[in-house]
Amino acid sequence: MKKTLCLFFTCISLGAAAQTNVAEKLVPYVNPIIGTQRMGHVYPGATVPFGMVQLSPETDTPSYELNGKYNPDVYKYCAGYQYDDKTIVGFSHTHFSGTGHSDLGDFLIMPTVGALKLNPGTADKPGSGYRSAFSHKNEVSQANYYKVKLDESNILAEMTTSARVGFHQYTFPKSDQSHIILDLMAGIYNYPDKNVWTYLRVVNDSTVVGFRQTNGWARTRSLYFAMSFSKAFFQHGYKKYDQREVYGGFWGKFNRVKNFPEIAGKQIRAYFDFKTEEGEKIKIKFALSPVSMAGALNNMQTEIPGWDFEKVKADGQQLWEAELHKIEIAGNKEIKENFYTAMYHAMINPTVYMDADGQYKGLDQNVHKAEGFTNYTTFSLWDTYRALHPLFNIIEPKRNADMVQSMLAHFDQSPEHMLPIWSNSGNENWCMSGYHSVAVLADAVVKGNVNFDANKALDACVATAKHRDYEGIGDYMDKGYIPDEKSGVSVSSTLEYAFDDWAIAQMAKKLNRMDVYNEFIKRSENYKNVYDKAAGFMRPRLADGSFRQKFDPLSTINEGFIEGNSWNYTLFAPQDPKGLIALMGGNKRFVGYLDSLFTMNLPDKYFAETEDITRDGIIGNYVHGNEPSHHVAYLYNWTDKPWKTQERIRMILPRMYKPTPDGLGGNDDTGQMSAWYIFSTLGFYPVAPGSDQYSIGSPAVNGGVINLDNGKKFTINVKNQGAKNVYVQKITLNGKPLDGLFISHADIMNGGEITYYMSSKHK
Numbered sequence: 099m100k101k102t103l104c105l106f107f108t109c110i111s112l113g114a115a116a117q118t119n120v121a122e123k124l125v126p127y128v129n130p131i132i133g134t135q136r137m138g139h140v141y142p143g144a145t146v147p148f149g150m151v152q153l154s155p156e157t158d159t160p161s162y163e164l165n166g167k168y169n170p171d172v173y174k175y176c177a178g179y180q181y182d183d184k185t186i187v188g189f190s191h192t193h194f195s196g197t198g199h200s201d202l203g204d205f206l207i208m209p210t211v212g213a214l215k216l217n218p219g220t221a222d223k224p225g226s227g228y229r230s231a232f233s234h235k236n237e238v239s240q241a242n243y244y245k246v247k248l249d250e251s252n253i254l255a256e257m258t259t260s261a262r263v264g265f266h267q268y269t270f271p272k273s274d275q276s277h278i279i280l281d282l283m284a285g286i287y288n289y290p291d292k293n294v295w296t297y298l299r300v301v302n303d304s305t306v307v308g309f310r311q312t313n314g315w316a317r318t319r320s321l322y323f324a325m326s327f328s329k330a331f332f333q334h335g336y337k338k339y340d341q342r343e344v345y346g347g348f349w350g351k352f353n354r355v356k357n358f359p360e361i362a363g364k365q366i367r368a369y370f371d372f373k374t375e376e377g378e379k380i381k382i383k384f385a386l387s388p389v390s391m392a393g394a395l396n397n398m399q400t401e402i403p404g405w406d407f408e409k410v411k412a413d414g415q416q417l418w419e420a421e422l423h424k425i426e427i428a429g430n431k432e433i434k435e436n437f438y439t440a441m442y443h444a445m446i447n448p449t450v451y452m453d454a455d456g457q458y459k460g461l462d463q464n465v466h467k468a469e470g471f472t473n474y475t476t477f478s479l480w481d482t483y484r485a486l487h488p489l490f491n492i493i494e495p496k497r498n499a500d501m502v503q504s505m506l507a508h509f510d511q512s513p514e515h516m517l518p519i520w521s522n523s524g525n526e527n528w529c530m531s532g533y534h535s536v537a538v539l540a541d542a543v544v545k546g547n548v549n550f551d552a553n554k555a556l557d558a559c560v561a562t563a564k565h566r567d568y569e570g571i572g573d574y575m576d577k578g579y580i581p582d583e584k585s586g587v588s589v590s591s592t593l594e595y596a597f598d599d600w601a602i603a604q605m606a607k608k609l610n611r612m613d614v615y616n617e618f619i620k621r622s623e624n625y626k627n628v629y630d631k632a633a634g635f636m637r638p639r640l641a642d643g644s645f646r647q648k649f650d651p652l653s654t655i656n657e658g659f660i661e662g663n664s665w666n667y668t669l670f671a672p673q674d675p676k677g678l679i680a681l682m683g684g685n686k687r688f689v690g691y692l693d694s695l696f697t698m699n700l701p702d703k704y705f706a707e708t709e710d711i712t713r714d715g716i717i718g719n720y721v722h723g724n725e726p727s728h729h730v731a732y733l734y735n736w737t738d739k740p741w742k743t744q745e746r747i748r749m750i751l752p753r754m755y756k757p758t759p760d761g762l763g764g765n766d767d768t769g770q771m772s773a774w775y776i777f778s779t780l781g782f783y784p785v786a787p788g789s790d791q792y793s794i795g796s797p798a799v800n801g802g803v804i805n806l807d808n809g810k811k812f813t814i815n816v817k818n819q820g821a822k823n824v825y826v827q828k829i830t831l832n833g834k835p836l837d838g839l840f841i842s843h844a845d846i847m848n849g850g851e852i853t854y855y856m857s858s859k860h861k
Contacts (some may be wrong), residue, residue: 124422125415127431127438128241131759133196135181137714137723138762140443141193142179142239144259146414147421147445148474148497151386152193153257153264155246156203157183158221162289176200178286181759185221186248187229188281189257191264191384192321194522195446196766197478199529201315201522203286205323205384207266211251211273211374216337216367218284224250228279241442242414258411260401261450262394266382267407270374278380280325280368282310283339289314291364298368299360299391303330306368307391316525318463321386324394328381328405331370333357339365381405388524389465393453400454421445424493425776427802435757437779437799440772444486445494447768448501451475451523459524461511471503471549477521478768480530481725483537485773488784491547492846495807499549502542505535506550509558517562531569531587531660532594533562540605540788545843552609559602560614563595563621571595573641579627582638582646582658589628589636589658590726593670596625600673601788625671629681634691636668652704652719661724663704665695672729672786675736689737695720695730696746715754715764722754723764728774729785732793735839741825741860744796747778748824751798780804780814781854782841790843794836796824797854810849816856823856 133140143154156178160171174180176197178190188208194200208228219227229250236247245256254269270276282296291313298308309322335356340363361368372380383402387393402410422441427434452458452473460466466473474497490498508518512526517536520529536559543552566572570580570588574595580588600622606614630637630645638646638658650657651664659667669692671678679688696718705713715723720730731746754763755775766772777783781797797816804812829836832850841852 122426123419124426124434124438125241125418127434128418128422128442129435129439129757130239130241130442131181132435132439132757133443133759133762133766134177134179135759137764138196138760139176139198139765140196140762141177142237143189143193143244144242144257144264144414145446146242146259146261146417148448148450149259149261149446150450151191151259151262151264151384152195152446152449153189153191153259153266153384154193154244155179155189156187156206156284156286157185159187159203159206159218159284159286159288162287162292172287173198175286176765178203181234183221184231185224185229186232186246187218188279188284189255189266190284190286191323191386193286194476194768195443196762196768196771198765198767199315200286201312201319203284204310204321204386206281206284207382207384208279208281209248209251209253209255209268209270209380210277210279211253211271212275214275214277214369214371216279216369218281240415241418243411256407258407258414260410260414262386262397262454263402264382264384264386265402265407265410266384268380268382270372270378270380272374272376274373276372276374276380278327278331278370278372278382280306280370282308282366282368285312285314287314293364295362295364296366297360297362298336298366300334300358303332304328307394309391315527315529316523319523319525320459321388321523322391322394323387324385324391324398326383326398327370328379329372331372334368334370336361336366336368338363339367381407387453388451388459389453389457393455393457397454418442423805425780425802425804427779428800429798432757433779433799436755436761437776439757440755440775443766443772444489444769444776447476447478447482448474448504449476451504461508461521461524461526462513463524464511466507466511468504468507471500472497473507474501474504475522475524476768477501477505477518477535478770479518479520479534479538480532481767481770482773483534483541483787484725484728484770485777485784485787486769487538488541488787489773489776491541491545491843492804492806495547496549498538498542499547502539502555503550505539506555506558509562514565514568515561516565516568517558531591533568533598534594536562536598536605537601537787540601541784543605544608544788544790545847552605553611556602556605556609556611556614559605560618563599563602563618574624575621577627577641578624579639581641583641585658586656587658587660589638589664590660590662590667590670592628593625593636593667596622596671597673597786599624600786604788622673623677625674626677626681629668631681634668634682635664636670637664652700654704662721662726663719665719666721666724666727666730669695669730669733670726673788675733675785679736685737689734689739689742692730692733692737692742694718696749717750717753722750723771725767725770728770729783732783732785732795735793740794740839743793744825744860747795748798751775751778781816781852791840792843792846794826794829794839794841796826796856804846806847806849808847810847812846812849813851815851815853817853818856820856820858822858825857825860827855827857827861829854
């Protein structure tokens with residue numbers, strides 16, 4: 099009887115807590131400033147979930163080259179903003195979130211007063227140009243809202259967005275010389291000759307349209323815009339910085355620097371002049387389109403037909419509320435701020451890439467229409483296949499299935515007939531290694547999240563994995579590994595291909611395509627071919643079958659690996675932990691190897707190898723800031739010391755994630771770092787995407803509820819939670835003891851309840 103009453107009151111308590119959490123506003127816990135300092139490479143500006151517009155300040159736009167050489171400062175500005183900077187150059191409309199490479203930074207706008215200055219000036223002398231000093235005391239960053247006071251002009255800048263439109267609101271002082279500058283030259287990672295062409299046409303005294311064509315990280319990229327002012331400008335003009343002066347359609351016969359009807363060139367800055375009263379607000383709607391200027395105008399009219407800034411802000415924040423409420427947690431303010439900022443960062447990318455009418459420019463540079471799905475871009479797949487897309491299969495199943503359809507459209511449009519590697523804006527960037535889109539497709543199929551032709555998807559995976567001309571695949575197929583002579587990342591590519599092959603095999607098995615399964619499950623064991631038993635490491639192997647003699651397992655330079663060293667990559671076989679343990683000499687030796695990864699002291703000389711390597715994101719020799727290690731702490735679950743997984747996870751969480759500007763231990767990588775945090779904080783993790791199993795960790799919340807799209811709830815209870823109580827004594831699933839250290843995708847999606855019983859002592 100007492101047990102029954104206890105269960106009854108427990109259910110009442112959980113229900114009441116859930117109702118309370120639903121009513122709680124979660125947007126206030128989002129702090130986009132987290133990660134803007136040092137290596138996080140996220141931006142503090144405004145965007146809606148998965149929005150095409152990311153409207154954010156640039157604190158600098160350094161040139162790609164300095165004195166004819168690569169400028170190392172460029173790496174700091176992958177998101178355009180660094181917290182330690184004291185000036186703002188302007189506000190642009192496109193950004194990557196958390197990448198280690200970049201592009202974008204399109205269409206920079208800056209309001210000014212006084213004498214017109216069309217150069218940006220320098221950080222040490224902001225008054226020498228249009229940039230302005232600012233203070234974090236006068237800065238507000240929220241989900242879909244950014245505000246800052248520009249000290250040089252005493253202008254209050256505010257911005258919010260819809261999916262395809264950036265909405266600016268500038269509060270001016272009284273002045274007869276108020277200007278809004280549109281810089282068509284500015285950009286992030288400004289390669290020499292990145293701007294191929296820009297065009298600007300004045301429709302009337304409050305509307306302009308145009309486009310920008312760039313050849314940057316994305317080789318062939320066109321972006322169109324429509325810009326509308328809430329107040330008519332009384333004059334406008336431009337300055338052209340092209341070496342060869344070209345007057346738009348006039349070809350030099352007219353000299354209309356002021357009040358021009360149109361202008362074109364590679365390097366242009368335009369301005370629009372106003373007379374303002376004290377406290378007068380000038381608003382700007384800036385719509386983007388991947389297709390046309392007409393598409394941009396239609397996007398503007400469709401999404402923000404009026405001028406109610408507060409309504410657009412509120413509507414966007416309500417979209418964030420809906421997304422954030424997909425997981426409701428119990429915990430203190432610090433935990434919630436970390437968690438919901440991670441949720442926010444996880445739902446910025448991939449981004450919508452189509453007009454309101456469904457049209458978009460494809461990989462073949464033709465205009466296509468997305469029929470029955472939303473087309474997405476910004477696929478940083480080397481990062482995001484690991485945890486971000488598995489997270490979407492739980493909380494964003496429709497979006498993830500649409501992302502798969504977007505990848506299949508990419509395949510159809512690809513002249514190479516390959517799935518995306520790292521794609522953006524109708525371009526394939528070919529960045530990083532592996533063919534990890536196959537893992538995203540396999541994970542969706544294995545978990546039953548399919549609104550696409552699964553067999554066609556499998557065929558696309560097979561075609562991609564058999565593209566003999568691509569980055570060593572031919573040698574990999576013939577020899578079972580990529581020879582050291584053929585590739586500078588021969589070992590990591592071999593390991594990543596083997597994992598992707600395993601994912602293809604799981605997909606084929608699900609679809610009963612056993613011929614494909616048998617072929618690719620055999621290929622998935624190729625990871626063993628680059629393991630040197632004598633050395634105890636994965637190691638570059640020559641074409642004649644021998645291992646390279648000179649070899650440093652701690653170095654990241656010229657040792658056959660990408661963004662990692664051999665010590666880390668030796669643990670990269672998430673598809674076969676048992677096989678890896680046997681390969682490395684058994685349980686005892688494997689545990690010792692894992693322990694050493696976290697406890698060793700990596701010598702300083704390895705941090706001096708390149709300007710990008712710092713101690714950010716590193717614990718011992720465990721590199722949390724680089725994704726190949728993200729599954730590593732969970733590998734203890736395949737040994738006789740699974741409690742060490744729990745210990746390591748709870749050690750990593752507070753060291754790599756903090757509610758501070760420098761609170762991300764490495765690039766967020768379009769949400770992968772944040773997705774790791776979300777899973778690990780809840781107590782489980784997808785070690786091998788393409789499997790329906792999640793590995794148990796150690797929950798860091800007091801409890802939570804995953805609100806599923808199917809209307810069901812998966813409730814997470816944590817008993818005896820505490821900073822020292824990191825060890826799991828037992829787990830029950832739907833009231834029954836959990837047998838083992840894994841839960842299935844069906845366990846979550848069917849709804850139910852998991853309860854962790856925590857202790858300060860391991861079993």
